[in-house]
Amino acid sequence: MSLAYYYDLMSQPSRALYIILKMSGVQFEDCPVALRKGAHLTEDFKTNINRFQKVPCINDGGFKLAESVAILRYLSAKGKIPEHLYPKNVVEQARVDEFLEWQHITLRITCALYFRAKWLDPMLTGKKPSEDKLASLKTHMETNLAIVENLWLESTDFLCGNQMTVADIFAACEIEQPRMADYDVRAHYPKIRAWLQRVREACGPHYDYAHQFVYKICGSEPTN
Numbered sequence: 001m002s003l004a005y006y007y008d009l010m011s012q013p014s015r016a017l018y019i020i021l022k023m024s025g026v027q028f029e030d031c032p033v034a035l036r037k038g039a040h041l042t043e044d045f046k047t048n049i050n051r052f053q054k055v056p057c058i059n060d061g062g063f064k065l066a067e068s069v070a071i072l073r074y075l076s077a078k079g080k081i082p083e084h085l086y087p088k089n090v091v092e093q094a095r096v097d098e099f100l101e102w103q104h105i106t107l108r109i110t111c112a113l114y115f116r117a118k119w120l121d122p123m124l125t126g127k128k129p130s131e132d133k134l135a136s137l138k139t140h141m142e143t144n145l146a147i148v149e150n151l152w153l154e155s156t157d158f159l160c161g162n163q164m165t166v167a168d169i170f171a172a173c174e175i176e177q178p179r180m181a182d183y184d185v186r187a188h189y190p191k192i193r194a195w196l197q198r199v200r201e202a203c204g205p206h207y208d209y210a211h212q213f214v215y216k217i218c219g220s221e222p223t224n
């Protein structure tokens with residue numbers, strides 16, 4: 001087995017790629033990295049695993065690659081990702097790519113920053129954020145959740161059409177994150193709620209497995 005996958009299931013893009021690898025039947029050497037213990041901050045990790053010191057990343061027979069979307073495209077180009085998850089048709093692939101490019105500095109960053117400020121940073125530092133800061137981060141997050149609700153899910157069952165693709169998996173993993181900070185996306189956005197359930201079902205057991213620590217921190221599985 002030549003592909004090593006480094007990930008932490010507390011990391012949204014790590015969960016997304018984990019689900020995609022499992023759904024694609026890709027065999028990999030399981031390399032969990034405990035971010036909370038700083039396992040990615042060692043010289044060994046920097047030199048031998050990922051110079052950016054982040055997860056997810058891979059080592060494919062000596063070829064080291066970071067960035068979840070780059071990894072997805074690399075594995076797809078190698079024929080490892082089924083077409084229904086990442087289409088080969090130029091137009092269909094462009095639609096999925098449109099989401100993958102859109103999400104980084106919109107949905108991902110705003111959900112992640114809210115989660116960090118409300119849950120992660122206070123847990124690590126013992127300091128609470130100001131109400132103003134939280135309110136501002138919440139507004140930015142909700143702006144992007146509303147775009148998912150009203151534009152991406154305007155008239156289709158999934159973000160890029162009526163078939164689930166990797167776009168849905170990346171998005172769902174981001175949108176699950178603020179639940180750990182007591183923000184219940186499902187309660188505010190009915191289309192997102194129904195779509196999350198469709199994604200969860202379409203991913204089979206891999207969705208719940210990848211979210212096991214998220215559910216544990218939330219105290220429950222999501223109710224659909």
Ligand SMILES: N[C@@H](CCC(=O)N[C@@H](CS)C(=O)NCC(=O)O)C(=O)O
Nearest residue numbers: 011012013053054055056067068069
């Ligand atoms: N754009 C990158 C994001 C990678 C990233 O930010 N990973 C985070 C976890 S979600 C990480 O490893 N953080 C550790 C750190 O910054 O110390 C991707 O999509 O793979």
